Amino acid sequence: MIIDGKEISANIKEKLKDEVVKIKETYSRVPKLAVILIGDNQASQTYVRNKERACKYIGIDSLMYKHDSSFSEDELLLEIEKLNCDDSVDGILIQLPLPDHIDEQRVIEAIDPDKDVDGFHPINISKLFLGKHSLVPCTPKGMMVLLEEINYNLDGKEVVVVGRSNIVGKPVSLLCLHHNATVTIAHSKTKNLKEVCKRADVLIAAVGKAKYFNHEYVKDGAVVLDVGINRDENNRLCGDVDFEDVKDIVQGITPVPGGIGPMTITMLMKNTIEAFYLRNGGKNGI
Ligand code: NDP
Numbered sequence: 001m002i003i004d005g006k007e008i009s010a011n012i013k014e015k016l017k018d019e020v021v022k023i024k025e026t027y028s029r030v031p032k033l034a035v036i037l038i039g040d041n042q043a044s045q046t047y048v049r050n051k052e053r054a055c056k057y058i059g060i061d062s063l064m065y066k067h068d069s070s071f072s073e074d075e076l077l078l079e080i081e082k083l084n085c086d087d088s089v090d091g092i093l094i095q096l097p098l099p100d101h102i103d104e105q106r107v108i109e110a111i112d113p114d115k116d117v118d119g120f121h122p123i124n125i126s127k128l129f130l131g132k133h134s135l136v137p138c139t140p141k142g143m144m145v146l147l148e149e150i151n152y153n154l155d156g157k158e159v160v161v162v163g164r165s166n167i168v169g170k171p172v173s174l175l176c177l178h179h180n181a182t183v184t185i186a187h188s189k190t191k192n193l194k195e196v197c198k199r200a201d202v203l204i205a206a207v208g209k210a211k212y213f214n215h216e217y218v219k220d221g222a223v224v225l226d227v228g229i230n231r232d233e234n235n236r237l238c239g240d241v242d243f244e245d246v247k248d249i250v251q252g253i254t255p256v257p258g259g260i261g262p263m264t265i266t267m268l269m270k271n272t273i274e275a276f277y278l279r280n281g282g283k284n285g286i
Contacts, residue, residue, distance in 0.1 A: 001252040009262040020059040031276035032061040033091040039069035073102045084112040091117035091272040117271040140172035142263030154179040162186045163206030205240035214242040224253040
C-alpha cells in the first residue's frame with residue numbers, strides 16, 4: 001500500500017476549510033498566521049510560498065514579513081514581541097534556518113507558546129514530553145495522522161526512528177511512545193543499524209540521505225514512513241528510503257514526494273486553527 005499523503009492531506013484540508021467557515025460565523029473573524037522569513041534561502045522561500053498558498057485555500061489570514069539577511073536579532077525579537085501582543089494574530093512561524101548571526105533558540109523562546117504553531121517552544125516541547133500536548137511539531141504530527149488514517153494501531157508495536165533531531169526524530173518518538181509503541185531511537189552512532197531497523201514494525205526514516213534504506217533494513221510487512229527530502233543521482237526528489245527496492249515487501253510506505261511533505265503543511269494549518277481555539281477558549285471542533 002502506498003500511503004498517499006497528498007490525498008489524505010487534501011481531505012483534511014477540506015475539513016479545515018469547513019472549520020474556518022464555522023469560526024468566522026461564531027467569532028466574526030478567521031484565524032491569522034504570521035510568517036517571518038529572513039534572507040534569500042531558495043528552499044525557505046518555496047516553503048513560505050506554499051504555506052501562504054495553503055492559508056489562502058483554507059481561508060486562514062496570512063501575514064508575511066520578509067526581510068533581507070541583514071535583519072538583526074534585536075529587530076526580529078521586537079517584531080515577535082509586537083506579534084505576541086497583537087490579539088488578531090493566532091500563530092507565529094519563523095521560517096528556519098535563520099542566518100548565522102541570529103540565535104535560533106533565543107528566537108524560538110521569544111514566541112508566545114500559545115502562538116507557537118511549529119511547536120518548538122520549550123513549553124510546548126515539555127508538554128509533549130508529559131503527554132499533555134497541544135501544539136505539536138507539524139511533521140511528527142502529520143506522521144501520527146497518517147498512521148491513524150490507515151487505521152494502524154501502534155499498541156505494542158516496535159517502532160524504530162532513525163534520526164534524533166528536535167524537529168522530527170525526538171518528537172515523533174515521544175508521540176509513538178504515548179501511543180504505546182516500544183520505541184528505539186537510532187542515529188549516526190548506532191551500531192548494527194540494519195539489524196535494529198529490521199526489527200521495526202514501523203520504520204521512520206529521518207536522516208536526510210538519499211535512498212539510504214534498502215530491503216536489508218526493512219522487515220517484511222513493515223510500515224515505512226519516509227521523512228527525508230533529498231535529490232537522487234538524476235537530481236530528482238527522493239526520500240531516505242529506496243522506494244523501488246522495498247515497495248513489494250512492505251505493508252505500507254509513504255512516497256517522496258507526496259507522503260509526509262504535504263501532511264506537514266496541512267498540520268501547520270491545523271495547528272493555526274488549534275492556536276486560535278487555545279486563545280479564544282472555544283471548543284476545538286477539529
Ligand atoms: P537533521 O540533519 O537535523 O538530523 C539527521 C539525523 O539523522 C541525526 O540525528 C543524525 O544522527 C541521523 N543520521 C545521519 N546519518 C545517519 C546514518 N548514516 N545512520 C543513522 N543516523 C544518521 O535532519 P532533520 O531531522 O531536520 O531532517 C531529516 C530529513 O527529513 C531531511 O532530509 C529533511 O530534509 C527532511 N525533513 C522533511 C520534512 C517534511 O516535511 N517532509 C520536515 C523536516 C525534515 P546524529 O544525531 O548522530 O548526527
